[in-house]
Amino acid sequence: MAAATLSEDGEPMMDINTTPLIDVMLVLLIMFIITIPIQTHAVKLDLPQDSNSTPPPVDPIKNKIVVTEDSQVLWNGAPVSLIDLRQFLDVSQQLVPTPELHLQPEANARYELVDEVLATTKRANVEKLGFVGNEAYANEF
Incomplete structure (x- = not known):
């Protein structure tokens, strides 16, 4: 891309070469865009917590499972399903030291x-x- 120094009638060109100026302006524009901090559009909301479904806590010392005559499973006195029982067992197995688990079928x-x-309990790797x-x-047998 050689620049022509003479016009068609043989006189020297009096126009300024704007290509380097445009290149510098583009580089400055890109640097300006990069240095702009990222805007976060977060809206902070305090959502209400569901207080009715608070699970019975996992005791760090010992937990008790009771199987009743009415086919209910109780975790520390609160009725739970087998799925909830597995979740409580998984949580208790992650504690250090591992709490004891007492099983009391009626x-x-x-x-x-x-x-x-x-x-x-076996699937949850309870030790x-x-x-x-x-x-x-003892007197029944």
């Missing part, structure tokens, strides 16, 4: 439900599990 509880609870309340049934 005398007339369905064996199938007790077996499902045991399978859930500290103990059966409590067995001394109440």
Whole structure:
């Protein structure tokens, strides 16, 4: 891209070469755009918390699972489903030190439900599990 120094009639050109000026302006524009701080358009809202579904806390020392005659599973006295039980077990296994887990099936509880609870604790890799309340049934046999 050689620049012509003579016009068509043989006189020297009197126009300024604006190509370097445009190049410098573009570089300055890009540098200006890069240095502008990123604008965040966050709207901070304080949403209400659902206080009705607060799960029973996971005790860092020991937790108790009771299987009742009415086919209910209780975690520290509050009724839970097997899915919620698995979530509580996962949370308790992440604590250091790992809390003890006490399993207390009632005398007339369905064996199938007790077996499902045991399978859930095995899938959660519970290492500290103990059966409590067995001394109440010592005279029945």
